[in-house]
Amino acid sequence: xxxxxSGIQPTGEPHIGNYFGAMQNYVKLGDLYGKNSIYCVVxxxxxxxxxxxxxxxxxxxxxxxxxxxxxxxxxxxxxxxFVQSHVPEHQELSWIFTNLTPVGELERMTQYKDxxxxxxxxxxxxxxxxxxxxxxxxxxxxxxxPVGEDQTQHIELTREIARKFNHxxxxxxxxxxxxxxxxxxxxxxxxxxGKMGKSKGETSTLGLLEPLDAIWQKLRxxxxxxxxxxxxxxxxxxxxxxxxxxxxFSDLPTIDLVYQGCRTAGIGCVDCKKxxxxxxxxxxxxxxxxxxxxxxDPDFVRDALVQGARExxxxxxxxxxxxxxKVGFLKLG
Numbered sequence: 385x386x387x388x389x390s391g392i393q394p395t396g397e398p399h400i401g402n403y404f405g406a407m408q409n410y411v412k413l414g415d416l417y418g419k420n421s422i423y424c425v426v427x428x429x430x431x432x433x434x435x436x437x438x439x440x441x442x443x444x445x446x447x448x449x450x451x452x453x454x455x456x457x458x459x460x461x462x463x464x465x466f467v468q469s470h471v472p473e474h475q476e477l478s479w480i481f482t483n484l485t486p487v488g489e490l491e492r493m494t495q496y497k498d499x500x501x502x503x504x505x506x507x508x509x510x511x512x513x514x515x516x517x518x519x520x521x522x523x524x525x526x527x528x529x530p531v532g533e534d535q536t537q538h539i540e541l542t543r544e545i546a547r548k549f550n551h552x553x554x555x556x557x558x559x560x561x562x563x564x565x566x567x568x569x570x571x572x573x574x575x576x577x578g579k580m581g582k583s584k585g586e587t588s589t590l591g592l593l594e595p596l597d598a599i600w601q602k603l604r605x606x607x608x609x610x611x612x613x614x615x616x617x618x619x620x621x622x623x624x625x626x627x628x629x630x631x632x633f634s635d636l637p638t639i640d641l642v643y644q645g646c647r648t649a650g651i652g653c654v655d656c657k658k659x660x661x662x663x664x665x666x667x668x669x670x671x672x673x674x675x676x677x678x679x680x681d682p683d684f685v686r687d688a689l690v691q692g693a694r695e696x697x698x699x700x701x702x703x704x705x706x707x708x709x710k711v712g713f714l715k716l717g
Contacts, residue, residue, distance in 0.1 A: 388413050389526035389560075391426035391468065391517075394445035395433045398452040399589035401571040401580035404632055407456050409530045409563075414463040421463040422524050422696065425449045428468050428475070429517070432510045451685050452592055455675035464699075466692030468520065473700040478512070478519035480711060484548045485515050485541075494537055518542040522549075523700050527558045534579075536562060553710040571632070572625040576607040592668065593675050599668075600661050603629075608653045609646070619653075621646045626656055633663030 392406055414421040427446050446467055454460060468474055490496060490511050500506045517538050521529055522545070529539055539562040546557040573580040573588030580589050590599050608626055609619035621627030621643045630639050638659055645651030678685060708715070 385417055385420050386528040387524060387526045388417055388421045388528045388530065388563075389423070389521050389524050390530045391424045391429065391520055392449060392453070393430050393433075394425050394427055394442065394449040395430045396445070397589065397594065398449055398592045399580060400592060400632065401589070402452075403456060403592050404571060405532055406530065407453055407458070410453065410463070411457045413528075413530060413563075414458060418462055419464055419695065422526065422699070423453070423458070423463060423465045424468045424471075424520070424692075424696070425466075426468045426520065429513060432507060432513055447682075447685060448593075450689055451675060451678050454678055454685065454688070455593070455671050460688035460692060464692055464695045465688065466696045467689055470689070470693035471523075471696045471700055473523055473697070473704045474516065474519055476704060477523050477707060478516040480707065481515050481519050481522075481545050481549070482512060484545060484552070487511070489541065489544075490514065493541070495534070514538045514541050515545070518545045521560050522546055522557045523703060524696070525558055525703060527560050528563050529560050530563045533564055553707075556706065556710060572628060574602045574606050574625070576625055590664075593672055596661075596665055596668065596672075599664060603657050603661060603664075604654075606657070608656075612646075612649075612653060615652045616649050618649045619646045626653070626660055629660055630656075630663070633660060633667050635663070638663065 390406065390410065392402060398407075410421070410423055414423075425446050427442060430442060430445075450465070450467070453465065458465065493514055496511055496513070499510060503510075514537075518541060521542050529535075529542075531539060539560065543559040546559050550556055571580045574590055575588045577588065587602075590602060603626070606625060609621070609624040611617060611623075612619040621630070624646070627643070627646070630642055634642070642651065642656050642659055646656060
């Protein structure tokens with residue numbers, strides 16, 4: 385049976401991009417592979433964000449990301465779900481991999497180049513981010529990694545690190561493969577400027593647990609097809625982020641209605657957005673209701689994370705012992 389690993393950052397509020405791009409897939413793979421599905425909130429990775437060093441905010445966001453995953457249907461009794469910093473073997477293996485990885489390979493990472501260009505002072509952790517990601521995956525000898533296509537380069541580096549370690553110290557790690565959620569769209573930000581992402585701030589995201597009236601206020605002013613200057617102008621829903629959102633939230637009859645109406649100017653953009661909001665409400669309300677129930681029982685979330693860390697360490701500890709022996713660290717007793 386495949387062993388699946390994936391991590392999700394707590395750098396902001398969970399949003400619909402996280403949900404459709406990752407969290408739904410976590411639930412599906414968890415149903416297939418049970419405890420061989422290993423997921424974590426990667427709070428160590430979050431420290432590469434300039435706003436991460438707020439201890440209360442980081443802790444709350446970590447808790448909220450776990451809660452959100454449980455609210456969308458991930459069962460902590462069925463999968464292994466934990467917080468990255470609760471399993472110290474991640475950092476130890478990352479340091480070993482750091483010394484196998486040339487700086488030049490890390491500097492060629494597209495995400496590093498894109499993010500470093502936006503900073504006056506680049507933290508070294510941003511450069512080493514993909515090495516820690518490789519340690520996250522290989523610590524559990526995972527062979528399947530559900531990721532977005534923007535992580536392809538990092539998975540290739542993980543495979544390269546596995547090959548280097550195996551060549552230097554003997555066959556140890558599998559070369560994992562990426563598993564893409566082909567049904568997930570590249571979800572645009574609600575401001576119309578590129579992909580939805582936590583790092584771009586709340587104005588570009590539709591929060592998974594955000595109040596529905598706040599979501600409507602964002603959708604109400606969201607940009608549409610620029611060809612529709614007037615109500616009577618026809619448009620192209622494939623060039624409109626509202627059209628993309630309908631593909632996520634609306635049923636086929638509604639999608640057919642808004643696509644036909646947009647192309648013929650049979651409905652206006654406000655009507656199209658109101659129809660979208662109906663689908664958003666139907667989709668998110670049960671998730672938000674479950675989240676509220678979990679907020680009333682925070683010990684459920686905390687206990688699940690304690691159990692998840694215990695399960696993760698039970699897998700990681702013997703693998704890390706194997707690594708220490710092969711690398712040549714001194715053992716006492």
